[in-house]
Amino acid sequence: MLTSNANISKWVQTIKISWSQLTAYRVNFFLQVIGPSLVFFFIKYNLWSSIYSSQSGLIIQGYNFSQMIHYHAWSLVVSLIAGGYASHNLAEDIRMGRISSYLIYPFNFWEFHTASFISFQLLQTFISMITIAFIFSIGIFHNLSFMALIYGYLFCFLVSLMWFTLQYMTGILAFWLEETWILRVILQIMAAFLSGAILPLELYPSWLVKVLDFTPFPYLSYYPIKVFSGEISPFSGAPLIIIFWIVTFALINRFIWSRGMKLYTAAGM
Amino acid sequence: MIQTNKLKKSFKSYKKKPGFLGSIQSLYKRDYITKDAVADFDLDIPEGQIVGLLGPNGAGKTTLMKMFTGIIVPTSGEINILGHRPSDREKSFRKKIALVMGQKSQLWWDIPAMDSFLLLQKYYEISKDDFDEKIEHMSELLGVKELLHIHVRKLSLGERMKMELMASLIHSPEIIFLDEPTIGLDLVAQENIRNFIKDYHRKNNCTIILTSHYMADVQELCSKIVLILNGKKAYDGDIQDFEKLLGHEKRVSFSFKNPISNDDKYFEQYTPEWAEGRMQVELLIPEEQLRSVSSKVITNYEVEDFNTEVLPIEKVMKTLILNPEILSADK
Numbered sequence: 001m002l003t004s005n006a007n008i009s010k011w012v013q014t015i016k017i018s019w020s021q022l023t024a025y026r027v028n029f030f031l032q033v034i035g036p037s038l039v040f041f042f043i044k045y046n047l048w049s050s051i052y053s054s055q056s057g058l059i060i061q062g063y064n065f066s067q068m069i070h071y072h073a074w075s076l077v078v079s080l081i082a083g084g085y086a087s088h089n090l091a092e093d094i095r096m097g098r099i100s101s102y103l104i105y106p107f108n109f110w111e112f113h114t115a116s117f118i119s120f121q122l123l124q125t126f127i128s129m130i131t132i133a134f135i136f137s138i139g140i141f142h143n144l145s146f147m148a149l150i151y152g153y154l155f156c157f158l159v160s161l162m163w164f165t166l167q168y169m170t171g172i173l174a175f176w177l178e179e180t181w182i183l184r185v186i187l188q189i190m191a192a193f194l195s196g197a198i199l200p201l202e203l204y205p206s207w208l209v210k211v212l213d214f215t216p217f218p219y220l221s222y223y224p225i226k227v228f229s230g231e232i233s234p235f236s237g238a239p240l241i242i243i244f245w246i247v248t249f250a251l252i253n254r255f256i257w258s259r260g261m262k263l264y265t266a267a268g269m
Numbered sequence: 270m271i272q273t274n275k276l277k278k279s280f281k282s283y284k285k286k287p288g289f290l291g292s293i294q295s296l297y298k299r300d301y302i303t304k305d306a307v308a309d310f311d312l313d314i315p316e317g318q319i320v321g322l323l324g325p326n327g328a329g330k331t332t333l334m335k336m337f338t339g340i341i342v343p344t345s346g347e348i349n350i351l352g353h354r355p356s357d358r359e360k361s362f363r364k365k366i367a368l369v370m371g372q373k374s375q376l377w378w379d380i381p382a383m384d385s386f387l388l389l390q391k392y393y394e395i396s397k398d399d400f401d402e403k404i405e406h407m408s409e410l411l412g413v414k415e416l417l418h419i420h421v422r423k424l425s426l427g428e429r430m431k432m433e434l435m436a437s438l439i440h441s442p443e444i445i446f447l448d449e450p451t452i453g454l455d456l457v458a459q460e461n462i463r464n465f466i467k468d469y470h471r472k473n474n475c476t477i478i479l480t481s482h483y484m485a486d487v488q489e490l491c492s493k494i495v496l497i498l499n500g501k502k503a504y505d506g507d508i509q510d511f512e513k514l515l516g517h518e519k520r521v522s523f524s525f526k527n528p529i530s531n532d533d534k535y536f537e538q539y540t541p542e543w544a545e546g547r548m549q550v551e552l553l554i555p556e557e558q559l560r561s562v563s564s565k566v567i568t569n570y571e572v573e574d575f576n577t578e579v580l581p582i583e584k585v586m587k588t589l590i591l592n593p594e595i596l597s598a599d600k
Contacts, residue, residue: 006394013391017377017384024379024420100340101375104368106360107392265342265356 010107011115018119033084034127041076044198045069061202066140068200073140074225075197080128082159083191083220085120086184087171089113094174099264110168110257117164121157145230152228155239159219162242165249166216172253175260196222216245270476271337271444276310276346278332279303306332307500310346314493319470319477321491321508325590329500330480334448337478338368351443364393367437371449375433376421382432383417386439393440400439407435411465427458434462438469447479451486463489484583494582498593512581515588515595519559520578522551526571535569 022029052058052065063071090113093099102109132149135141170183177183192198194217201209201222212218219242226232283299285291307329314320322330335341336348339355339362348355353362369375376385383404390400408414411431421429430450437445447466451459467490470477481487487494487508494511496504504511528547529536539552539562554562559577566572578584589595 006391010391013388017380017388020384021377021379097373098375100335100368100370100373103340103358104338104363104366105389105392106363265340 011111011118014107014112014115015119015122018116019123021116022120022123032086033124034080037076037079037084040079040197041072044072044075048072061200063200063202070140070142070229071200071225073135074228075221077128077131077135077228078156078221078224079197080124080131081121081153081156082224083163083195084124085117085160085164085167087113087167088181088184089116090168090171091174091180094172094260094264095178113168113171114164121160125153143230148228148230151234152224155227155234156224158239158242158246159224162216162246162249163220165246165253168253169249169256172256172260175256175263191217191220194218195220196225214241216242270316270351271312271314271478272347272349273310273312274347274349276307276312276333276336276348277305277344278307278329278336278341279305279344305500307336307497310500310502312495312502312505314476314478316476317474318492319466319479319490320493320495321487322478322480322495322497323487323586324497324503328497330497331448332500333497334368334446334478334480338366338446339363340368364440365443366446367440367442367444368446369433369437369448369450371430371447371452374421374429376429376436378422379420381418382421382424382436385421385432385436386417389436389439395440403439403441404435407438410468411435411461427454427461430454430458430462431465434465441473442475444476444478447477447481449481450479451481451483459483459485466490484586488582496586496589498590498596503589503593503596508582511585514585516553517556518553519556520551520581520584521554521559521563522549522576523566523570523572524549524574526573529570 048065048068051060052068058064060068093102093109093113099109102112132141132144136144166187167184170180170187173183174180194212194215196218197220201212201218204212209218219238223232223238227234281301281303283295283301285295310333322333324330332341336343337350337355339358342356351362351365353359353365355362376382377388386400386404390397395403404417408417411434413428413431413435416424416428416432421432424432434450450466451462454462463486466477466479469475470490477490479486479490491508494504494506494508495502496511504514524545525548529550531547536550536552539554542551543549544551552562563575567575
């Protein structure tokens with residue numbers, strides 16, 4: 001009991017520290033994390049409003065203008081909580097040889113970075129709540145339901161864990177790659193297109209959507225949006241597929257880490 | 270305490286021909302070279318001492334430190350530290366050691382040092398009372414009490430080094446590895462750090478392994494010296510014996526008011542090295558004649574200034590690094 005308490009306080013303290021690291025550079029944090037989501041939203045807003053203004057009463061694959069904006073407003077919220085985490089700190093730690101410290105402290109590298117992720121997630125949850133309240137106040141979300149919000153958040157947390165394991169993978173590839181940000185950019189672009197963050201998946205050919213359902217991508221945007229807006233239930237096959245990917249990524253990460261450690265501890269980097 | 274047996278670490282690297290074509294070629298064909306950073310290393314360090322690990326750049330000091338702390342795994346041979354094998358990286362082992370690297374910060378850059386300390390308090394499971402007392406005491410001694418809540422990135426190198434030291438001592442480690450703790454510091458800061466280490470060692474009776482290129486550090490702190498040349502142990506023993514490695518002579522230099530005439534043969538027996546047109550001379554005087562010869566020179570000649578070397582081990586180190594064969598000839 002004592003040891004598990006001590007362990008919990010290690011995690012709690014690390015989460016606190018990461019929190020103050022995240023908020024140490026407020027402008028930086030805004031520019032890196034919240035800024036892009038907002039910019040992305042306004043670009044989409046302008047794009048869709050010019051498309052819909054070309055013809056009054058236009059309906060695209062079941063979406064009228066206000067439904068389309070509704071979809072993208074939720075997409076903004078989801079991008080904050082499901083897929084905001086980036087692993088550049090982690091890659092930096094490896095590249096600068098800072099993992100030596102984690103080999104000496106009685107707290108491991110993955111524990112430290114998972115705690116950082118939890119901290120990030122807490123902050124993002126807070127920010128997303130303000131965002132939801134704001135969007136509600138300007139009248140874009142008309143039918144907010146309490147249960148849908150709870151389900152939406154739970155669903156997003158699960159998705160964020162999957163995104164974290166995937167980001168972690170790009171981060172620890174720093175054992176072999178000089179720069180890993182290029183991987184993250186590729187991943188980000190693929191995610192933007194295949195997750196439904198730009199176009200709702202109804203606009204894609206149905207065979208493609210069927211294939212995508214087995215990949216991690218639609219769970220990053222499309223599914224959480226639908227859960228938040230109460231259009232689909234979270235109790236479907238979706239969480240199982242997400243869990244499958246989390247376990248898969250975690251196993252791959254373990255393998256990459258052990259290979260990387262061999263390299264690191266053999267070469268001393 | 271610390272024992273190694275036939276310890277060896279070799280690194281593999283590949284040769285790359287210069288230029289673009291060389292880069293292309295190295296993609297499919299690589300000539301590997303294996304270099305032993307440390308080889309045949311036997312060591313036995315008893316408890317409670319401060320041991321200086323000396324050697325020129327690239328001799329293998331840091332490689333040894335990294336093996337001792339479990340950061341890198343030996344190619345072959347054994348290490349036993351406090352009954353643990355470092356490369357197993359057991360948490361119980363990690364709680365007994367500390368590593369300070371002068372060239373690499375271990376504190377978190379974006380937060381005040383105190384936040385890092387609090388984190389380490391949890392990691393090492395130190396009680397609050399214990400922790401408060403230690404921080405209070407150490408920050409007082411090092412004169413950094415006012416700086417505990419300032420972001421680490423805003424501290425000067427000397428201040429940061431003090432914080433690094435504090436961070437490494439919070440858990441009262443049994444063995445402390447200090448890898449160039451005074452590098453890049455000004456003379457006063459170096460002395461502060463030295464005094465602190467000395468004081469800490471006296472009170473806590475821990476074992477300290479120190480590397481430094483500043484012989485003042487070594488002279489002041491270490492009771493034992495281990496010299497590494499090209500990855501091999503070249504000397505292992507007391508610091509007094511090390512100083513006498515080049516013989517039992519003292520170097521004394523004299524400056525005179527007027528040049529000494531070429532006909533004066535008095536100095537010849539002490540292998541003189543003349544300078545400044547025979548206005549200055551450096552003599553090698555046998556230890557037991559030091560008093561008599563010096564007083565004779567001072568009374569018989571118009572001496573303006575004279576001194577004997579302050580750091581004999583610096584001279585020994587320099588000579589050994591340049592002529593490593595001296596040691597092998599000895600054996």
